Amino acid sequence: MDFLCPLCNGLERKAIVCEKCGGIMEDRGAVQEYFDDYSPYLDLEITRKVDGVSRDQCLHVFGCDTCGADTKIAVGMVEY
Template identity: 50%
Template structure:
């Protein structure tokens, strides 16, 4: 069985409220996709080693479309 991120794979959605204005934040995807121009095209097995989080977590960037505040949230990977 493999460990996969339920958000990346569309198994789950989570709602996160902005800590500044209270609006629902949007999932901007993996934090590692923002490292440089080629990061989104690299295998997750490579980029997940550089984010400083345990390998059983996937770090997503949530952002507020209203005020622009962003927040990193570690999502626990699940076995499938």
């Protein structure tokens, strides 16, 4: 038995409502992957944020296509 993130593993799709414009925010991927493309100077801040999430959760970035806002959501792992 293992714990998997349903979003990272394609088991589930999740979308949330944008607080700013009421649009749909879509999953952009797990924070770790999302920030891989960015400059190293972000590393410290990200490490702290990721550490703040319990191990049975996966932190995902959701972005709004309408207004460009983004937010981070902790996704609960599922037993697989």
